[in-house]
Amino acid sequence: MKVLVVGSGGREHALSWKIAQSNLAEKVFVAPGNAGTALEEKCENVDINANDFDSLISFAKNEKIDLTVVGPEDPLAKGIVDEFEKNGLKIFGPKKDAAMIEASKAFAKEIMFSAGIPTAEYKEFSEFDAAKKYVEEKGAPIVVKADGLAAGKGVTVAKTIEEAISALKEIFIDKVFGKSGEKVVIEEFLEGEEASYLAFTDGKHVLPLVSSQDHKPVYDNDEGPNTGGMGAYSPAPVVTDEIFSFTTENIAKPLINELNKRGIVYKGIIYAGLMITQDGPKVLEFNCRFGDPETQPVLYKMRSDIIPIILSAVDGNLSSVNVEWYDDATICVVLASGGYPKSYKKGYEITGIEDAEKLENIKVFHAGTKLENNKVLTNGGRVLGVTCRAKDLKTAIDNVYKAVEKIHFKDMHFRKDIGAKALRRLS
Structure with missing residues (x-):
């Protein structure tokens, strides 16, 4: 089979790698991919943007692609599955109407309440003053969400009323999320x-x-x-x-x-x-x-x-269908560009990935990277996902951070406590 994976992040590298391991996969194309997918066995990057449906469909037809797998939410919310299916192409992912569960927080909440799915109490607003008044009445902590897609950054868990109002200003007045912020969902804060x-x-x-x-x-x-x-x-x-x-x-x-x-x-x-x-x-x-x-x-x-x-x-x-799993624990630590999720610089050389992957059961998945003159460079906010499998979580945590120590790029930032909550719970 020939498979096309759409997207360029860590998720898409992991999907491409896993698909390429299958005996059914003859070739895996990744559009547009990253440095990691470019270096992966059986994989080849294709310079087509994930939202360029016409070019992706032409490519899939010309290359006789048997299956397309969509990674990111944006093309799904814009209807890539609908377009591929209209052209008789097999594709994995929800259609545009189904993708609304992510593309609109208000739609998702309405579905949850109709279906009796347990969730937080909420109210939706489409203008600043009414939302501000509601926050002042309810008090903090409180959660403010831009209704549309915001790459995981549209949610503010406000510990104070001031923080909530500041989030509302960013969404409604500064329009930091553009159309995605035309509506806001304000939710009760859940403990846990x-x-x-x-x-x-x-x-x-x-x-x-x-x-x-x-x-x-x-x-x-x-x-x-x-x-x-x-x-x-x-x-x-x-x-x-x-x-x-x-x-x-x-x-x-x-x-x-x-x-x-x-x-x-x-x-x-x-x-x-x-x-x-x-x-x-x-x-x-x-x-x-x-x-x-x-x-x-x-x-x-x-x-x-x-x-x-x-x-x-x-x-x-x-x-x-049944899925089989390794009994082991797995962990992934993201190496990010300094300054992320706000502004950060790109284009720094990354070293030590091969050394990290020489360690037992370590796989480095690329997210924001690109290949230039045979060098791997930073090309995004989240750069790499250093991933480890081990007999238990404690060992996995120890081993993944040994691998992290081998990788370097300028202004590299990562959390040092991934998995710590689980260890406390397990002990």
């Missing part, structure tokens, strides 16, 4: 520990993956502004077997059923960002694709061939 739940779905059945936990704030101890994710590990001990099955039965399946009732068939990956509260799991957000950086440790833990699973989801026959 976050976790990520991922599942394949064919529009009828739900096939869960292993649990994981992302680390959104940029600094240790969950301090500082939210990022797209500074690291993740799998499995997440906070997600007990009971919580896991509750999430499948009371969150994932009701979501699919509610969408079906509205004539929306959801095929692809469901991602539920959960807060594990004293009252059980509640949904913070839904995403319409694999999480990044959760994909890196989750796919590094997957023993099964991923292609038959993806094909079963596309063809609507997931019910007979």
Whole structure:
């Protein structure tokens, strides 16, 4: 089979790497890809932007691509699956109407309330003054979310009223998120520990993956502004077997059923960002694709061939599929550009990746990188995802940070406490 992976981040490198391991994969094209996908066996980068649907469709037809896998949310929300299917091309991911669960926070909340899915109380606003008044009435802590897509940066967990109003000003007055900030969802603050739940779905059945936990704030101890994710590990001990099955039965399946009732068939990956509260799991957000950086440790833990699973989801026959996993724990630590998630510089040379990968069960997934004159350079905010598999989480944490020590680029920043919450829980 020839496979096309759309996107350029760490998630797409992990997907390309996992797909390329399959005996079914003859060749994996990645559009536009990064330095990591360029260097991966059986993979080849194609210089086409993830949102350039016409060029992607022409390429898929000319190269006789058998399957396209979409990584990022933006092309999904813009309808890439609809366009590919109109052209008779097989593609994995939700259509535009289904991708609304991520593309609009207000739509997702309305679905959750209709389906009886546990989530935070909320109210939506389309102008500053009314939103400000509501925040002042409710008090803090409180959560402010831009309605549309904002690359993981549109959410402010405000500890004070001033912080919430400042977030509202950024969205409504400074328009930092453009059209994505035309509406705002304000939610009650939920206490607890976050976790990520991922599942394949064919529009009828739900096939869960292993649990994981992302680390959104940029600094240790969950301090500082939210990022797209500074690291993740799998499995997440906070997600007990009971919580896991509750999430499948009371969150994932009701979501699919509610969408079906509205004539929306959801095929692809469901991602539920959960807060594990004293009252059980509640949904913070839904995403319409694999999480990044959760994909890196989750796919590094997957023993099964991923292609038959993806094909079963596309063809609507997931019910007979099982996924096998390594018993080991996995972890990914993101190496970011200094200054991220605000402004940062690009173009610094990265050294030590090969040395890191010489260590046992270490895989370095590239995110914001590019290849220039045979050198790997930084080309984004989140640059690399150093990923490790080991017999237990403690060993995985020790080993991944040994690998991190071998990698260098100017102004490199990373969190030193990825997985620490899990260790405390396990002890």
